[in-house]
Amino acid sequence: PYIAKLGPDTLDETTTAAEVEARTLSAPFRRRQFATLLLDQGFLGGIGNYLRTEILYVACIHPGQRPTDCTPEQIAAFAEAALVLPQQSYRHNGITNDLALAAHLKQTGYRRRDYRHWAFGRQGQPCHRCGETITKIMIGGRRCYICPQCQSVSRS
Template sequence: MPEGHSVHRIARQFGRNFVGRAVHAESPQGRFAQGAKLLDGRVPTRAQAVGKQMFLEFDEELWLRVHLGLYGAWDFAGEILVDPTIASANGRMGQTNQRGTDLPGGGVAIHDDAGENSLSSIGAPRRARVHVRMSEQTKGIDEADGLAPEDAPWPPPVVGQVRLRLLTEATCADLRGPTACAVQTPDEIAAVIARLGPDPLVGDVAEGEERFLSAVRRRGVAIGQLLMDQSVVSGIGNVYRAEMLFRARLDPHTPGDVVPEEIVRGLWRDWVSLLRIGVETGQMMTMDGLDGEAWRRAMARRDDRHWVYHRAGLPCRVCGTEIVLEEMQARKLYWCPTCQR
């Protein structure tokens, strides 16, 4: 299931390439025909992510809400601002540009005119006809198929089961396999967001910290479960859950109401930092203190950027103890029984 950084990146794609442009909406698969009819011809006015859900506002009257779930994906095609020397064939983003701000490990985040980074603003912006898939892939969230031929048909042919196609004069977005895809009113969207926990990139960060602290400290549920509860905190999934608990040296089974306040606050602040890195690089980078070459390796290979995730049976990078894999609420949990005691 997509974790928070990938959904924020998708929202930014829509913000850069669809907001302010009239769209043709259709449901080639047929399962969203009524919703597509409501959106057809409208102009998106705002794209927003909260945790694992994306919200696209149309004409201040209707919203499109999408939750990708385990198997959903957006495919973008057409004219998208992209530097092909930075967005490589597998969609990973280079860290060699000379403008932007430093990231841990000597990397560079490239910022657009809003101070944010997305696929549409890497390197020297230019328009190129491309195809990019944005979904949950632990080997790299943004899987790009690369540049499309200049004479490729437009609009691109429908391939497979496309729930929803949004099309401007220059850009196409195809949605496949989402858990949720719905057209809703502003009141319905507000109710959905009200049920979600705080997201570091939405609203006041300090207020979010207090909400998170209160939600964790009042419940006797294992912290490993609470971090995956989207009503407690938005956007954390399997990878970030395992890595944040290791970074805090916290046993996943510890009840939330006995985790010390300073540790809970530390978890929130760590999430603030990790989410920022994830949005800016497209990768769930959770290891600290990497030099330039180690950072580049970690950007290219998942096995080089995580402390415990996907390392069952391998020695802990800190103490050498074998990393344990267990199930917690039907989701895989990786942790070190020595460091996290």
């Protein structure tokens, strides 16, 4: 009964982005905030709190947005990131940042906690994409990190 309630496993390589996209826009999920949706194992399996931050950052979605508020481009970016990031993290020792960028930052003396992620745990530091300061917020009862510029609600 527990297993039956789980959403598709993001680490299962047979799960497709089209499947995730359709599920995200389906009636049970499309009007819920991404912040809480991503912590619900009934939506997608295998996403912990740091992956919630990283997936939304990569897809340029504010955690307070709902699927129904997003553009088709954001939903497509979300579906891809929801599979690519957990699988990359699993294979590459928890790194969710761009692998080339992470390797470069490591070579230039960054500590693991500063090169591992795009946004998670990086409050007060510059966004790797736009230079804006990463901010920590509490949403869905858990900490989440956003770039106020890349994940601005007015973008959609």
